[in-house]
Amino acid sequence: MEIGTFIYIALLVLLVWFGYSRLRPAKGLITLKSNEFKSEIEQSKNRLLLDVREQNEYKRGYIPSAKNIPLSQLEQRLGEIPMEQNILLYCQSGMRSKNAARVLQKNGYTRLAHLQGGVSTWSGKLTRS
Template sequence: MDVLFAILIGVAVIILFFVFRNVQKQKHVKNLTEEQFKEGYRKAQLIDVREPNEYERGHILGARNIPLSQLKQRIGEIRDDQPIYLYCQRGSRSTRAANVLRKKGYTGLNQLKGGFSKWTGKIKQKKKGY
């Protein structure tokens, strides 16, 4: 019985550790509704962290494409003296991008809640050549 209790305590500690770690990561990035995002993104660096083919199919007007897969190599393209507005398709890649930026000392991190899939504002699409 004591062994089972010790195992349960150990599992609970591990679960709490991961929950706490996830909550800490979320504190450094603000999840903004579309309305909140629209209020501030024009005065900030707007970065689409999706892959180029996703970006070309449609992106928020004014966004730069710095894919999460290239972020560490291209981090010098991002200014640290302006707010940063991130988005991806649904929100998971922009959260990871915010964590990379936070670890490099960036602040003022914001992301679009629900990602581009929830965006109803203006978009730009690359014209297909025929």
């Protein structure tokens, strides 16, 4: 096999692995559709609704009662997130909330769910500030 072919195959494998690692669901993370997420918000008494978008995105419209801790600040602000509560995560499209779940899992959080497709799929009320 030529060296160029070997390098091409190695790069292709690396690209596929990188894509898979970014898109795969976090183990133990419950993925909820918009109507299921809304039901969980309404029915769960012991929960924290967490918006992991940046503050400027949050101000444009957020789910009522959501706490904003951007993904970029999450590790520094873990003390604001109670471990004993159900954590309901959302972002704009669902990607950052998956990444936030990975950060939380790495730090011992286990009761995690996120909104599939993010707030862009949300059919409920949004609050603007």
